[in-house]
Amino acid sequence: MASQKKDANQPAHPRGSARKRRIRRARRVQRIAAAATVAVLGLALVGMGLWLLFDSRPQISVRRYPMEYVDQIRARAAENGIDPAWPAAVIMAESDYQPEAVSPANAQGLMQLLPETADWIAGKFDETYVEGCLFDPETNIKYGCWYLGYLFRRFDGDLTRATAAYHAGQGKVDEWLANPEYSPDGATLARIPSDATDTYVKRVLKYYEKYVELYAAQD
Secondary structure (H helix, E strand, O other), X not given: OOOOOOOOOOOOOXXXXXXXXXXXXXXXXXXXXXXXXXHHHHHHHHHXXXXXXXXXXXXXXXXXXXXXXXXXXXXXXXXXXXXXXXHHHHHHHXXXXXXXXXXXXXXXXXXXEOHHHHHHHHHHOOOOOOOOHHHOHHHHHXXXXXXXXXXXXXXOOOHHHHHHHHHHOHHHHHHHHOOOOOOOOOOOOOXXXXXXXXXXXXXXXXXXXXXXXXXXXXX
């Protein structure tokens, strides 16, 4: 039998080479498909980001400035001669509209009233203070708005002084007004020496401006 000699010009294993070419083509297709998928996902994420930036602003505003207990706030504010946007702003700053909120100093409820302050206010209504009543939104708003109205009149309608007194106490504000370093005329707080109270007043007045808009939109 004649021995078989391999032709030097004949490619070795032609089937294997074709298989490798198919594998390389398949991998190129997979890479192209993966790149396209990444590009599509990237465009989708960009589109979602733009939607959140522009279209969701009203929803963000509503979540940031809750419009809860509006009827109760309006009614109690009217009884005490104050703008309802003010107690709405105080509630936002004090408890973020959480009726069960309790501070480290034991201030309670929406407007974060101390039990001893609430006991004094209850007496103005010829009522007996009941432990735990400040967690009832209606009672808390009733007492809190009365107190704001009292401070509003005591400090001649000045929201800065009245808000500072709500946070730091009437006596403390009287001390600041008597100090020329903080009040050059004895009637205006040019500077609030307490960083905590200063920050609080600025927050409430900022929220107040927003709630003026929100409450006016409902009129």
